[in-house]
Amino acid sequence: MSLANGRRYLAIPGPSVMPDSVLRAMHRAAPNIYTGELHDVTASLIPDLKQVARTEHHAAIYIGNGHGVWEAALANTLSRGDTVLVLATGRFAHGWGEIASKMGITVDLIEFGQTSDIDPQLVTEHLRADTQGKIKAVLSVFVDTSTSVKSDVAAVRAAIDAAGHPALLLADCIASLGCDRFEMDAWGVDVMVTASQKGLMTPPGVGFVFFNDKANAARDTADCVTHYWNWRPRIDPDEYYQYFDGTAPTHHIYGLRAALDMIHDEGLENVWARHETFARVIWTAVDVWNQDGPLKLNVPIEAQRSHAVTSLEIGSPDGDRLRNWMENHAGVTLGIGLGRAPQDAYFRIGHMGHVNSHMVMGVLATLDAGLKALNIPHGRGAIEAAATVLANHAGDQLSECGAPGNSCCG
Numbered sequence: 549m550s551l552a553n554g555r556r557y558l559a560i561p562g563p564s565v566m567p568d569s570v571l572r573a574m575h576r577a578a579p580n581i582y583t584g585e586l587h588d589v590t591a592s593l594i595p596d597l598k599q600v601a602r603t604e605h606h607a608a609i610y611i612g613n614g615h616g617v618w619e620a621a622l623a624n625t626l627s628r629g630d631t632v633l634v635l636a637t638g639r640f641a642h643g644w645g646e647i648a649s650k651m652g653i654t655v656d657l658i659e660f661g662q663t664s665d666i667d668p669q670l671v672t673e674h675l676r677a678d679t680q681g682k683i684k685a686v687l688s689v690f691v692d693t694s695t696s697v698k699s700d701v702a703a704v705r706a707a708i709d710a711a712g713h714p715a716l717l718l719a720d721c722i723a724s725l726g727c728d729r730f731e732m733d734a735w736g737v738d739v740m741v742t743a744s745q746k747g748l749m750t751p752p753g754v755g756f757v758f759f760n761d762k763a764n765a766a767r768d769t770a771d772c773v774t775h776y777w778n779w780r781p782r783i784d785p786d787e788y789y790q791y792f793d794g795t796a797p798t799h800h801i802y803g804l805r806a807a808l809d810m811i812h813d814e815g816l817e818n819v820w821a822r823h824e825t826f827a828r829v830i831w832t833a834v835d836v837w838n839q840d841g842p843l844k845l846n847v848p849i850e851a852q853r854s855h856a857v858t859s860l861e862i863g864s865p866d867g868d869r870l871r872n873w874m875e876n877h878a879g880v881t882l883g884i885g886l887g888r889a890p891q892d893a894y895f896r897i898g899h900m901g902h903v904n905s906h907m908v909m910g911v912l913a914t915l916d917a918g919l920k921a922l923n924i925p926h927g928r929g930a931i932e933a934a935a936t937v938l939a940n941h942a943g944d945q946l947s948e949c950g951a952p953g954n955s956c957c958g
């Protein structure tokens with residue numbers, strides 16, 4: 549007998565759950581890539597992507613994953629020998645910095661630990677000390693998926709401005725776009741990168757770089773740029789939608805069209821509200837478990853927690869034991885303690901994209917069973933408390949935002 553038989557839930561922080569409408573949109577024969585519908589669909593993606601990113605500037609599509617667009621953002625703005633300042637709140641910031649370093653860019657890194665947001669004051673001080681203007685860009689990860697720390701990107705912009713420093717602000721929204729409120733233009737972000745397989749609910753394989761005119765001007769002198777990563781042709785409809793610098797990612801284009809339609813129909817503000825509600829439901833359950841046991845949230849301060857992924861600490865090796873129990877007895881796959889030491893003392897719940905109440909409550913209730921099955925001490929009443937929070941928030945998404953034509957619906 550296995551209690552895991554039935555529809556499985558991949559509750560990891562990407563790739564996320566793929567909606568049936570996305571899968572259906574992709575289930576088709578290969579289209580004509582030279583002319584016709586594919587070009588129109590591609591063109592239609594650009595304004596919708598910009599709306600989700602909250603930018604009026606440029607959007608470039610690449611065949612590639614998050615690592616690809618990390619490199620694209622650096623290649624178009626930097627030259628060998630330039631310095632970047634990396635603000636680290638987890639493994640992914642280090643990963644972006646390592647790519648920069650392999651490209652011949654000097655990396656200054658401020659380590660902010662793995663449980664809290666960046667300190668803008670330290671950013672300002674570091675930039676003020678750069679009297680020769682060697683630092684050309686600040687690399688920030690909005691939500692570091694390894695720790696689930698959410699950074700205040702607008703505060704990073706304010707810190708750069710307070711230092712009177714001309715560095716570009718680059719933001720990684722790979723795990724957070726379409727989950728956590730993000731306002732590229734209003735927050736003063738010059739370059740933003742994201743990928744298809746997290747909040748955008750599409751299989752891994754396409755990445756996106758959004759950039760403003762200041763960043764595009766940096767491209768004039770950036771000597772890291774190579775033919776494939778050059779973003780200029782990718783924002784030229786005549787050159788790009790037809791030729792894509794190689795074969796178009798045909799099926800991803802159809803899948804992404806369906807995913808963006810879903811976000812539009814729900815309304816971006818409602819999508820954010822749904823993610824926030826589920827995050828609060830999860831935090832509530834964990835706090836109750838923690839009243840009488842070791843399982844706790846990795847990020848103590850609420851405002852610094854992601855709404856798309858939650859990192860939990862439980863002690864070695866119970867992180868792995870609980871993950872395995874969930875896989876084998878609940879049909880739920882949880883995320884590993886990526887980038888943590890010891891890795892098996894941590895695990896992560898992905899709750900990004902196509903996720904609803906029964907999925908979140910199912911994960912929590914089966915986690916509760918796992919704690920009991922494995923004799924891991926835990927406070928009682930977590931599911932009762934989580935259900936109460938869910939019940940209290942259930943009306944939130946019925947705001948006027950859902951009305952057709954309302955501009956706040958993005």
Ligand SMILES: *Cc1c(COP(=O)(O)O)cnc(C)c1O
Nearest residue numbers: 613614615640691693722723743
């Ligand atoms: C997933 C992720 C990446 C890496 O994306 P890949 O598509 O796996 O290359 C980078 N940054 C963040 C914050 C992520 O969540």
